[in-house]
Every structure is written in C-alpha cells, then in structure tokens.
Amino acid sequence: MLPWRSARLAGGGAVNAAAFATVALMPILLAAGALLGRSQPARDAAADVLNAIVVRLCLPAAVLLNVPGLTLDWHLIAVAGVPWCLLLATVIAVRALCRLLPVLAPARPVLLLLVPLGNTSFLGYPLVETLLGREALPYAVIYDQFGSFLIVSTYGLWILARAGGASPSWLGLFRRILTFPPFPALLLALVLPGPLPSWMHPALGMLSACILPLALIAVGLRLRLRLPAEDRLALIVGLLLKLLGLPVLAWGLGCAFGLGGAALAATVLESAMPPMITAAALAAEARLRPELAAAMVAYGLFASLFTLPLWAALLR
Numbered sequence: 001m002l003p004w005r006s007a008r009l010a011g012g013g014a015v016n017a018a019a020f021a022t023v024a025l026m027p028i029l030l031a032a033g034a035l036l037g038r039s040q041p042a043r044d045a046a047a048d049v050l051n052a053i054v055v056r057l058c059l060p061a062a063v064l065l066n067v068p069g070l071t072l073d074w075h076l077i078a079v080a081g082v083p084w085c086l087l088l089a090t091v092i093a094v095r096a097l098c099r100l101l102p103v104l105a106p107a108r109p110v111l112l113l114l115v116p117l118g119n120t121s122f123l124g125y126p127l128v129e130t131l132l133g134r135e136a137l138p139y140a141v142i143y144d145q146f147g148s149f150l151i152v153s154t155y156g157l158w159i160l161a162r163a164g165g166a167s168p169s170w171l172g173l174f175r176r177i178l179t180f181p182p183f184p185a186l187l188l189a190l191v192l193p194g195p196l197p198s199w200m201h202p203a204l205g206m207l208s209a210c211i212l213p214l215a216l217i218a219v220g221l222r223l224r225l226r227l228p229a230e231d232r233l234a235l236i237v238g239l240l241l242k243l244l245g246l247p248v249l250a251w252g253l254g255c256a257f258g259l260g261g262a263a264l265a266a267t268v269l270e271s272a273m274p275p276m277i278t279a280a281a282l283a284a285e286a287r288l289r290p291e292l293a294a295a296m297v298a299y300g301l302f303a304s305l306f307t308l309p310l311w312a313a314l315l316r
Helices: 014-039 043-066 074-100 102-114 125-130 135-164 172-180 182-191 198-208 211-221 228-258 261-271 278-285 290-315
Strands: none
Touching: 014 211, 014 290, 043 135, 043 182, 043 198, 043 211, 074 102, 074 135, 074 228, 074 261, 102 135, 102 228, 102 278, 102 290, 125 135, 125 211, 125 261, 125 290, 135 172, 135 182, 135 261, 135 278, 172 182, 211 278, 211 290, 228 261, 228 290, 261 290, 278 290
C-alpha cells in the first residue's frame, strides 16, 4: 500500500483525495519543468522569474493569510526553537561522520548547508495544509520564517563565507533578513490585532495557492539527476539524515517541549521536507560541489513523495 493512501487526515475522504492529488501532482510538475527546460534555452532565467514570483508575491500572501491573529505563546516559541536544535544536531552529526568516513570530507560544506535546511516554504506551506489541515499552516509559517529563513540568512551565509575563505558581514546579514519579502510580511502579521478583512482572503488565497506549482516547475527547469561517483555516498548520507533522522529528532524535541496536535504535526512535517532549493542555489553560486547540491534537491524531492505522506500518516 502506498503511504499516502493510509494517511488519516482531518476532514475525511475529501481531504484524503486532495492530499493524494497534491502528492501525485508533484512529479507531474517536476516532469513538466524538466521538459520545458530541455526546449528552453533560457531555462535558468525562467526558473529565476518563477522563484521571484513565489518569493515576492506568493509567500508574503500565504503569511498574511494565515498568521494574523496568532497569540505569541510557548507553543510558537517551541516551534521556532526546534529547527535551531536540529541545526546543532546536524553540525555535530556531519562533523562526526566526516571524521568516521574521510571520503565524506570534501562534501562537508554542502552537507552542513543542505541537511539542516528544508524546503519549508515552497513545499512546506502547501503540503502541510494539504496533509495536515489548515489549522497546522500557521505553525509551518513560524517554523519556516523564524527557523529555516533565519538559519539560511545567518548560518547558511556564514558557511558559504567560511568555505570561500571570507568572513560574513553582520550588517549584510541583517539587511538580507529585513529585505526578504516574507519576513516583513510576518512582522506585520504578528502585530495585527486580528485576521485581515474577509474581502482580502480570495486574492491572498489565489496567490498562496500558486506556491507549489510554480516552485516545482522552477525546480524541474533545473533538474539534473546525474551525479559523480565520489558524491553518491554523501547524497545517501545527506538524504537519510534529512528525510528520516531529523524528523525523528524533531518529534522527540516537540514532545519534550510540550507540543501536541497541529503544532507538533506541523513541526515534524516541516523538519521532514526535502533540502532547500535556495540553499542549493547558494551552494552552486559559491561553486561548492553544485552537482551534489542539485542532486540532493532533486532526489530529495522524489524521495519525499513517499516519506512526507508516511510522516503525515504516522502523525495522524
């Protein structure tokens, strides 16, 4: 039996059907992007345009639609703290594995960058809503913005700078955080006294619904499945840590922090998302084994077609 068929989702058969349709659509969108990439000379530019639409329009819309009205309490602080704990665990695990298996040492910067950073926005928002229900989505936004986004904007850039022999500028990091469109939207959403007026919901809902198809087509445009032999072990180790090890640890941390229900489910599922597209793009730009970074994203997406519905089923 396929894992998504056994998922117990709130809302009964209609939601089960929606979850199955969403997961089934993911490889179709990836394949569509890959086919377009073969016939499109400017495929990288096209992928950049799609990603820009997602980052500048769709993600802020999802934040403004789902976060206003949340009360800042221990549950939100705990959800935001879990990815930072996972980051510490990842650094310890990757360093230990590289010492135990010296063949992994050349891939260490890529593993340190892509294992702790998941695709918690492009894929996370729509998949958490589909697999767990709408009540889990605000927790996914908190996990992504105060966890993944801040990590890639600070730790991620620090890893890239260290690998390149430079020191990152703290002023530059701060400016990057403030100018990333979803983050000001999150700050605005947190200070609003309640949800936005109902007349704004259809437009925001339309924009947020575009995250998954646009992001997956953009990934497909750059999809590359070939990988040098020396990087295959690093690929396997990285995906095992990302898709299996971190969710188990996130579940334990969530329980230890007193999380339950939608907060715990969203936290675990966000930790199980495949490696972050943005982190892979940064690694490629810095010439840090770009083939390995791209392969971790591509193979991670394919593997998550099975692992994410399985985690959702276990959480339900």
